[in-house]
Structures are given as structure tokens and as C-alpha cells.
Amino acid sequence: MALKIAIVGAGPAGCILARLLLYQIQPEQLRKDKTVEKSARSIDITIFESEHSVDFRSQGGSLDLHDHTGILALRKAGLNEEFLAHARYDGEAMSWTDKSLRAYLKLSGNTGRPEIDRSDLRKILTESLPEDIVQWNKKLVGVRKKPASGNENIHGADQWELEFMDGTTASGYDLIVGADGAWSKVRSSVLSDEKPFHSGVGGYCLVIPNVKETAPDMYQLVNRGTYFTFDGGDKPHSGRALIGQQLSNGNMTVSLWMACPENWQETVEYDINDGAAIKQFMIEKKYKDWHPRLLEAVRHADENNVVARSLYMLPVGFTWPHQQGITLLGDAAHLMTPFAGEGVNLAFEDAIHLCDAIKETLAEKNGSSVEKTLDNNVIAFEKNMNQRATITQSHTFEQMVDWYFTPGSPGNNIERVILRNLKFKSQGSSLLLYNLTYPFTAAMIYTGYFIYKRFLLW
Template identity: 35%
Template structure:
């Protein structure tokens, strides 16, 4: 059994960690795999901001991949804290000082790690030659139908790789592999805005650095936000997001080719009611970091009919907006569950006739998909709930109320008396 992963078509959340985690888990279990990667090398482009990896999903995948200790060596537990401000600078919540109602315990155990650190750790764990760099996928074509289908991969450089029995699309929001399984395309989430980075914030503005803190800092107005997060390299990434149209960047009148002016225009148009500190997170950001960023999502409950020899993980399967902070965790859990299914298939195939192997492989992938559909739908519903808390006409108050209610429910559950088990008499 050889698994081929089509990888990393750019999107808001590229699915690099999911595909790389799957490759590592397969190699740990002596299942050959190849990764076809769009990027020319690991340094080809920015890998985005910080990620929080959850105990019940991504961290389990790293444990099974033999990488958990390496992860903890670079992880930042101090980055788990959250601040929430109103646009006028009034502080609603600061978990670092105990101001306001802290989130429930389910938010603990989620240390931050920079995306580039996680990606490098996964790349370095793979056997030499596993990743074929600079292979931009243009199409996947079926070369044999029936019980034992095979597929050819066609690349933008005119080359072709042929006769694969299992292709896993880990190729992100605009997945090419998805088109063979589903006609559904990602839809605009209703959220648009800009993505910026302020490098070396401690030296640029110590007061602003203190405002952000060590983790996530949210300034939540009426359907308009500035969301900031400290990264391990000393920068702060900020997102000026709000409810806008999909074509906003093209029609708003801002000249994005002149970023210094564009930042000021952006603030003048949408952030006049925000205090100077929150505006400075945009205004003082690096000029070369300003990127208009519409956010996309697949419909909640997206699924496809099983097709032998093809499947999807991560954003290719269920791209979500980032507001529940679960995207990378769902992708790495996908990798974990698919790897477990393929390992079980390998064990079965070692004991059965060769002519039944493709059927066992197809069943293994089907089992993964059916469980993943349920899991992804629950995460997508959670993400949609948080999107509507981030972008609310009452600003940050509904989110704080949500955390307080969740905390109260947690305490009630902890204090509830245990119900003793009833004895059952069984007559012989």
C-alpha cells in the first residue's frame, strides 16, 4: 500500500499540518507515502500565525507520531490567555490577571505554537525524498474504473504521476482533489477585512505590547473587530475583520498597492470609534504585510459519496472560518483517524488474499470518512456559533456572557451528586 498526498493549495488556513501529520503517522507504521507539495521549498512563503493544539486531538496525533516532546519544547502555554476589550479601551476580560469571568476548563491544555515551528518539526520528521517540492497540482484524472480504480496526477509543469490506488487531498480550501468527490465549493462566510503583522512589537511600542499581552487580544465592536495574537517570534498578527461583501477589497476604494496609505484609509472608514491603541495594531503594522482577506467555508455538514481510491482531510474536506480555533486540530485529527484506519487495513491485508486488498482499503477509507463527517459537522456548528459571537451588534458582551454561562454549567456539573448504580437481581 502506497499513499499519495496532494498538498498545500494556498487558502486562509492552508492544511499543511494535516497532510504532513498523516505522512509522518504512515511512515511510523511503515506505510510508504509521497507528498506532492506546491511550495518550491519550506521557506517559499509565510506560514501564518500561531496555533493552539488541543489535548484531545492534535496532541494525540503528535504523541502517536513520536513528536510530542519536540512539540512541548517549542510550545507556549503562556500564550493560552485571552483579553477582550471594547472599542473605547474598556477591558471586559483579562485571563492573565483574573479580570472578568475566565473561560471554562475545556479551554485549558491548549498551548500555542507558531505554524512555521510545527511545520518544520513535521517536515524534519519525514524520510528524505518524501516531499516532492514545487509540484503544483492542476488535475486528478481517473485512469481505471471498477473495483480497483487508479488515478493520474497532472501538474502545472506538464509532468504526470500515474496509476495511484489511493490519493488523499490535503490541498486546502480550493482543493483540486475535492472536485472528483463533490461539486460543492467553499462559500463566502460574510466576513472580510485585512490581515497584518507588526514585527518586534516590544521594541516598536512597549505600551502596545502590554495591551496585547502574551496570548490573544480581541477588540470587539458592533460587528467590527480587531483580533490580535502574539507569536513566538516577537511579532503580533492582527486581523481587522467585519461583516462585509465578498467583493469588498475590489469595491471599497482603498488603494492596496500603497499599503501605508491603505492602512490609514481602512481605519478612517471603519474604525473611527476604536481607541488609538487598537488602531495602532493596524497602523503600525509592517507595510509589506497588509493583505485583504475574505474568509470562506464549506457548508456545515458537507459530505460526499464514498469513491474508492480518493479521500480528503483538513480544509479540503471541511474548511471553516477560524473563529473557534479548531481548524488545525480537526485536520490533525483527520490525519490521526485516517492513519489508524490504514494501519488496521494493512494488518488485515497481511492475512488475506491479494485480490481482496483493494476492497479492504476502500472499506478502511469509508470508515474514516463516515466518522469524520460527524466530527467535522460538530466542529463546523461550533465555529458558526463563535463567528456570530465575534461579530455581534453588542460587541464583546455576548462572548463574555457565553463564557460565564459555560463556566456556570461546568460548576453545576461538577457539584451534581453522583447517582448510585442500581443493583439488578437476575433470577437463575
């Protein structure tokens, strides 16, 4: 009997999980020239996705994938070549400056974080799956306990039923995986009443079409990578950022993030549906004290492609009481702001671990039932995910506080930001080395920046 898995959401987390499972457990199912009959399958996967098709919604900007998480998952899923065909290693150039363009940090060369457009990643993932695996236009409205008929006592993994917007239902799964993102219905239906809360940051995503021609100065500044400009303001809760990011199609995304209350979109003094009015307000008021070269980026952005966004997060360390037969991964489990660039990477790492948990279930034939073994393995997966996610959520939260809620940033806290990032990268055994060398590293960084800020920065 095949292990039946339902995945809700064909985002990066859901798709990589499906691909990993098929590639590692029964790769024959991925062959285009052959169909593996249902009766011969050791794993039977269905993804339910609310969108109508793979390119239903513009997939926005660029994601940086990391060697030991995001890229590792693609390698384990047999998608390294496809990734390399789309990855931009020159997209690794990164700069952090203040609003006057004074540079506090520049990275180039191999940082182990190549960029890939979100749309390319989605295409790679969905095209890597058998065509019939994703059921598009299947919006989950809830998960409920299956109504028992007669004296039947339904329990264990088979107790759940998925309900869709079109009135249909689906059940009979050994495991339901909620990969349905920030506002996960799987999470809210049965696992937790906790809702994402507003992070205190919101803003606009803009696009400069064909940036090399339309805004050559910005193109040069961003240097085919990512350009972060921050200003923590002079009082609490007044931080602003402008982030330019090159895309592979020649366009550039420009994100304007600001510390703001949750209802900011209702209280603005211009028409929030009018891209030209938004740009004008940003240039003439909100960002008027910023370097003219940065304002040019806003000026050249397409006024018909301005998207307002509020950033939400789940509490750091969020967890839920385990329920047999259901789990979560990706943003559904640990939504955070994008300020550490870790969301997709963490989601891919989750998928590696959940794939291992399922694979081990099929490999373990020690007398206990598959249902019990799978449940134990999923419990262990959730525990591990929570530990990993807590570290990343906490790092991301502190990064946000440093950039948007610390007056004087980045000038007065760049040293702390760098040290925290070094610590974050030193997980596992290298954390000990980080701790041992901390006094020396901190002294070097603080002294270096003291000299730099005093004598070299203008």
C-alpha cells in the same frame, strides 16, 4: 507489496498524516542513517506539493493546538519534544474585550491551548519526514479516471490518475488523499461540485515588527498571548474585530476582521495595494471609534506587510459520495473560518483516524482483499470525520455569527458565547454532565455577568 499512498498537499494535514503513518507503521523509514528499499517497505508515501520549497511562502501567524487533538497527534507521531521546544505555554494568555477595552473575559495559566508559530509547525513536520518524500513544485491540476487501454476495465482504487501543471501524471496508488486545503483540486475534480462560499467576513493581516520595542503598550496588552477585541456594531452586518497575537520571533500579528460582502476588495475607497493607505483608512475611518491604544497597534504595523484576506467556508456538514481510492482531510474536507481556532486541530484529529484506518488495513488479514478492507476502513473514517467536523463547523459558524453579526456584541451575548464554548468542550461522555448541570451553570454565568456588567464594568 507496499501500500502506496499519494498525499496531495504538504500543509499541516498532509505532513502529519505522512509522519503518523511512517512512525506508526514502519519507523525504520524515518532513520536518517538507513534507507529502506522500496521492495522492503510496507507503506510507500509520496506527498505532492505545489509550492517550490518549505519556506516558499511566509507562513503567517500563530496556531493554538489543543491537548486532545492537535497535541495528541504530535505525540502519536513522536514529535512531542520538537513541539515542546517551540510551543509557547505563556502564549495561552487570552483576553476578550470590547472596542473600548472593557474586558469580558480573561484566561491565563494552563488552558490546554499552547501557541506555536505556523512556520515552526511546518518546519517541524517537514523536517520530520524523509527528504525524498515531498515532491515540491508539483501543482495538481486535476484527478481523472485513467484512460483504459484496449479492453482493460479499470476499477477500484487503481482507477485514478493525478495530473500536474508540469504535464506529468502519476497513478498506481492504493489511496489518494486530498490534503490540498480550501480550494482542493482532489475534491473538485472527482468528489464534489460544492465550492467554498464567502463567510461574510474579510479583512487585513498586519505585523508589528519587534513589538516589545516598537509598540510596548500593545505588547503589554497582549501579554505574550492573544488579545481579541470585538464590536458587533449597532446594526446587522457591521461587526469588526482587532486581534493581536504574539509570535515567537518578537513580532506581533494584528488582524482586522470585518463583516463585509464577498466583493469588498473591489469596492474599497482606497488603494488596496497601498499598506499606508489601508492603515490610514482603518485608523481614521473604519476603526476611528475604537480605543486609542488599539489604534496604536495599527499605527505601528509595517505598511509593507499588509495582506488582504477574504474568509471562505464549506457548508456545515459538507460531505461527498464516497469514491474508492480517494479521500480528503483537513480544510479540503471541512474548511471553516478561524474564529474557533479549530482548523488545524481538526485536521490533526482526521490524520490520527485516517492513520488508524490504514494501519488496521495492514493488520487485518481476514481473507478479504487489502483493497476491499482499505475501502471499508476509509468509508468508516469518512463517516467519523463528517460527524466530528459537523460539530466543529457548526460551533465555528455560531462563533462567527455571535462576534460579527450580532449587534451589541460582546456586551449582550458574552454569556451565550461562554455557554456554547463550554458545551463544545464537553463532547462525548461529558456532554451528559454539561446537559445535566446546564440550568445551574447558565444561572451562574448570567447572574455573574449581570453583576459584573452592572457594577464592575466601566
